[in-house]
Amino acid sequence: MEPFSFAGSDTIDFPVSIRIINLVGEEAPILFSTLLDHPELRHTGSNQSLHSDLYVTVQVFAGSKPLTVPVQTAYKSFRSERRWNEWLQLPIAYSTLPENARLAITIWDLSPAGGDGAQGHAVPFGGTTLGLFDQDNQLHKGRQKCRVYRHQRADGSDDSRTPSIPAKKRSDSKKSAAVVEDKDGEELDRMERLFKKHEMGEIPRVDWLDQLVFRGFEKRGLQSTKSWLKAAQRQQALARGASEAAGNGQAADNHQQGTENPSPEPEPSSFTLNVELPRFDFPVVFVDHEYPPPPNSSLQNLSSSQSNIILKPPPEVQFGPGINGDDDTEDGVGSRLIRVYDPEVGARDNPAESKHRRLVRSQHRNGILDKDLKPNAKVRDELNVIMSYSPTHALSPEEKDLIWKFRWHLTRNKKALTKFVKSVNWQDLAESKQAVQVLGRWIDIDVDDALELLGPTFDNSAVRAFAVERLRKADDDELLLYLLQLVQALKYEHISPQSGHDVTQDSSLARFLISRATNSFMLGNYFYWYLMVECDDKSPDQAPEIRAIYTKIAYDFMVELVKRPDGKAMRKTLKRQAEWVAILQKVSGEIKQSNLSIARRTERVKQFLADPKNELVTIDPPLPLPIDPSVEVVGVVAEDTVVFKSSLHPIKVAFKTTTGGKYPIIFKTGDDLRQDQLVIQIITLMDKLLQKENLDLKLSPYKILATSTSAGLSQFVPSVTFQGIATKYRNNPALAYLKQNNPDAHGPLGLRKDALDTFVKSCAGYCVITYILGVGDRHLDNLLLAPDGHFFHADFGYILGRDPKPFAPAMKLSKEMIDCMGGSNSEQYRQFKQYCFLAYSTLRKNSNLILNLFSLMVDANIPDIKLEPDKAVFKVKERFHLELSEDDATRQLERIMDDCSNALVPVVIDKLHELVQAWRA
Template sequence: MEEKSFSFCYSTQLDIPVYLRVASLEGQSKQLPYSQLHANPELKYVGSNTNSVSELYATVQLFAESKPLTVPIRTSYKPFKIRRLWNEWITLPIKYSDLPRTSVLAVTLWDYSADIQHVPFGGATLPLFEDDGTLRKGRQKLKIHLGKEADGSAYTSTPHTPDASDELDRLEKLIKMQDAAEIPQIGWMDALAFQHLERLNRANTKDNVRHLYLEFPIFDFPIVHHSYTYPSITDSMPAPVPLPYQNQMTAKDDRRFVTVFDPEMMRENPIEVKHRRLTRSHRNGPMDRDMKPDAKTRDELNEIIKLPSSQELSGDEKDLLWKFRYFLTRDKRALTKFVKSVTWSDSTEARQAAELLPRWSSIDVDDALELLGPSFTNVAVRSYAVQRLQKSDDEEILLYLLQLVQALKFENIPVDAKDKDGKGEQASSLADFLVGRAVENEILGIHFHWYLMVECEDRSKGRLFAKVAHQFMTTLVKRPDGKERRSVLKRQAGLVADLAQLSQSLRSSKDGRPKKIEKLRHYLADPKHGMAQFEPLPLPLNPSLSIVGIVPDTATIFKSSMLPLRLDFKCDDGSTYPVIFKTGDDLRQDQLVVQIIRLMDRLLLKENLDLKLTPYRVLATGPTHGAMQFVPSMPIATALVEFNGSVLAYMKKNNPDPGARFGVKAEAMDTYVKSCAGYCVITYLLGVGDRHLDNLLISPDGHFFHIDFGFILGRDPKPFPPAMKLCKEMVEGMGGAQSEYYKQFKSYCYTAFTTLRKQANLILNLFALMVDANIPDIKIEPDKAVTKVKDKFCLEMSEEEAINFFETLINDSVNALIGGRDIKIYLGSVLGKGLAFFENISVHITFSSQISVLDVFIGFQTRHPSESTTLTSRCDSLQIVDLHH
């Protein structure tokens, strides 16, 4: 049997006010007899008792569960001559989405009496929802109970049910269905039906039977009532911890605790609100100006100021900060905590706080970045933060530009609003600041442009960034060189689009990799494509370089599932700049990690600690494509295969010095040790996962670095990953755990960790600005992203405790991690093969002290299925082994 589809809409989706039309009052009333008028003379002053069409007005009010939902709304005054016809639309101060299921409409008609008193002419009560839960629509006929005011109680004494003959009621229902487009209109037949209806209406009109006609809106779909459903208590919820006395209960007496949702749980205590208003009244301002804390209170204030930026303040802490706000203006660190203590919804308190901001000591950049986060929506606060950023140079702004672009999401930028001139309204102070800096500095402008272009493709906030991009372009063309710079941006976009299309076509091609490389080089060399030679153009990845073409002969394609392109761009000075261009992959997470590494490198350099980091450049040019700098290097896994399983042999080959320790130049070994220390600390703080010897690279001069940041913030595809990514091969490259270089490595780790802990506030604020960014590992748990990074810093520890903690971390990591060579040796012993058998095999299962033989078999079987039978037969009796030993 064919199923019929039924379209409807929930009432919670109808975010518009309730409205209806009061049409007319029909029917006749008996005139009061003279005997009744003589007995009660005041009745003769009521208009309806002396005039059949006296001036009446109607009031409409909503009730639910015998309680009023709105105030009464009345119709405007209208004089009547022949019939009482209002034909007036009324809007009630409540939305359809907020209506309860039991909502009823109480309609009362009022008449004028002596001394302009209002007496009820009659009333009726009508439920807004039908018995099946659908919202009433179209024309409604209400029986008026004369002399009564409509009541909205659950058991109303003024029901709306009309007293009409069966035939008349049937015809009126058909007319109502025709108004709702459920019955087609036929002109000549409808005219006959209406004439018959008029005759029936005159014939069935009874004395003292009055009917009021209302009209409700007709929507495209039936409106079905729907309300918020509270989460149910299921067995999947964790069982509560039993209390001590529950252990003595019998099974019959055992009871489970039930969690009940309290709708008012998040509401403020009215007593506390009243207390806060009284204590923070503007009348206390003159007294607070001269208040100074005692020694104990100063210590309490200092503890509050030292709290991390992600820490929530208690009510007492907020009150303390407000009380001594004038005293704290001399401490720049206290501003962000003071702003958190302000109740910005209170206009008086917000005004006092805004007036105090200019008097505060100039804050640091990290605090300014915090004030631009999602927690601060006050315009005065955000404008104050932008004023602080204006003091920073372009180089510093470029460090935080990625986060500043994301901070535009938290600005109050109207997207659809228009001003009187038809132009878009002025953007926020942050947008104006970024546009102004980007217009003045070409390098900053190119980065700003590409950051905006990527975000423009976001469905939720794309229009906002498109508006800022339009503002940037409009401001740019007003400069003398504006049109030229705009042309440069268009040419960059064309180059990126051509490379993306080329890469995509090569990926979709069924040819082998050699054939694809041949097609790539032929395409680049073809003059009609204009890729081998073009006018000087700033490279989007590194705008400080001016490129004039791509070298076709050296172009290649990497052995990877995404088949990234390896291109050498020719610079105008004759040099080349190697770049990797990828499609089918979102590089925004890699871009963020590399930006944080570059920032941490700068913070360490400020403390005269150069750890020889290699923050290669990454630029996401779109949600599915981007470019990154290619650094000539070799994966650790490849180095182990080519140099007999030793990183030290690789170092000795590229940096020989017979007189030096281990035969390696001291400069190269120093670079290697420092870079290992730097990346161990940074990858630990960022929670970088999925580490294996193929994404740990080493350059010929000794620079060690990580690539491929697809897993961060503690995420890892492998079970039970170690906290620090330090493998045994890295330690062997330093000469072993007993060498002097390894001791230096640990010392550099301690210094870097304690140095970055001092700048934790800045790093946490940068991550806070990225909570709404399209970063995969942040989108999983955006509310916990900052907390995950904060926990890595161990801010609750002293410096000595932090060093001891990190030393334990290093020792545990060295003892836990396994390299690919260990697995190969073990497989060789099982299969009876030598190490040479695995020269072209890369088997890296996990960095763990213990690993299942089954996991080893799965990783091996995918590469050599012919040997899987032998491996299976020899692993049947084995379970879990320690491969490190």
């Protein structure tokens, strides 16, 4: 059987739509005798003109009941034909449609005298009911021909009297003889089916031949309709003459009985309404919405900080004789085994073990001697092992009991606090009350542990307030390194988004961040833009409640600014920054959507920037850049503008600074820069950690700031890609490039020693960092080299081990990099490996801080984290090899470096990438 791809209707979150195309058909004029009996018909619009004004209403029905309000077409005046060609969007999504959903389509005429089924001055011209799902439960798509039932409203019921495709009924030979033979109509129906296949792409297109067929089909359709109408009129006239005598006798009988003649039957008419339904790439099959199990238990989903409950798999059940098991084929209705939903199965641990733990802890809850209790040598070793666990390690019940027993002794160990918080049963009021008292006796903890306590698994307000108190001791520069994660941690605070509620009363973290941001413009600048991005995130992964919380925090931040002496000026500066970003986003969006050449695009941007109306030529007073508030700009340098040749066409704009220099930036629209912003922030943090250990690896993390979910700024660093260098220089291109910019005949390899040292150190730093972060899609176009020897990476679209290319290496150590150091046997390459080992060892010591930062970004809508949020932290932890000793981890890193330097696959990938880029150019 061939593979069949389809989509479920429950995944289609788009609203139901239908396009009303046109009404096709003719009607014989009304007899004069009929007008005498029914004079109100003279004023009906369709009886006055063959192309009178009509409008259409569409309504969704299911189970003979309406699901939506009717939606109608706009007014349109017809001249030669009744054609609307208008899309109508109904207020219901495909994902919520039941299987028996139908569209009740009614065409309305106008009559001042009213009539049957009238709504004001509107009377039904005709109606039809179109089912949304066919007999195979597939969603209808494409063009549909619907039969119109004259003078009837579409009922929309399950057994509709106005179906769009009438059911075929059997008839005897006498009746069938009276039916008008319409061979042309049958041929037109066959052609309609072929046209539908042609529209869906099942029949190949031939433009010149298709046009001829379409024109011939339209002419034949008009002729067929006229001929069928005349034949029907002749046949009805004959039938009327044959039954005239019987009619006269019946009329006499009616007169004797005092009854009037029934109203004359309407003249034969044949109208068809052509509509179009949305087309999807795959067939859409009806899938019913699965509702969650009923909440028949009061057991709540608890975080790991609230309970010491460990989730266990369901217990294995051994069925006795005569009891039906899972493998039995007997019908479950008559079986002896009755399945009952119990949400507590697998969530509750053994009641006996739970009671035992409560009894054990009760002995060490209020005892006076607990404060003086000290572990022996064996227990102390066990506690040291527990303290060495990474933040992602889950504690066993026995380990939690051991930590609780010696909690007072552990107050002198700053690394034990997070383990103690995990061991507390926060559901027990007495235990949680004493745990808060123990927290007050704990010594100062490190920042990495404070960040862990602000994560999603710790929601006790006292614990989070304790972590915030530790952050108060950090200066602005240190706080700036974690500000991105602290803004994300606001999602886990108990904050009410109500407008009349003060956010600072709910959250100690929000109160702390607002206080520090109002006292420092550097912090306030980044705090403001981080909040704006969260407020702008309207993706399905960002709940409206979370967005409302960030909006409330931003509002309270602005209110607090006004209370400060210089707060109004700071608030005005932030507003000017937002206007400055809006101007750049406007020109960037226009350039991206235009179809001009690169030269014309560049010229257009220059004209836009040089226009005084856009207020970029002169910026007075000087404006601090959002991407780097330490730099103030006074105007734009329009002649330095460049539009890059890529799918998004980012623009490079240079601005004059107050110091007389230039600050070039790249503005990009249509791309989410939050992942690149996170990677650059982590690289900046790692650079600080390395320098703290007196290890300066000459890293140059350029600045990136996302101003919304689809736009952002990036600092432009003058450099050349390795691909560009390889195109210009044939033999050892990187070394030749550095020799040209840093020549020294007496230096190593013929260039200045400091330039070579910068290259070796920066290569080592970026190799280790990109390996830990799992940066993928590495090729010669995103490896850059500055003239002074600084090497760095760009474009972090793939992280955490993701890579679009197969068999990608774990570390990007290309042949060009090794050759520039003098080869794999040179002294410089030996120094490079030593720098890699030192950097890796230093970062392993700070692994808890890095892992905690990633755990705070789990719900930040970062693309590569969002794919597997529960595994993101573990992927980083896996690269640290924390289970190995320092020597074993160093040897493991050396093996990875040797494998990457000798592998042939990266060389092939680089060559293929070069060929693809050359072909695109």
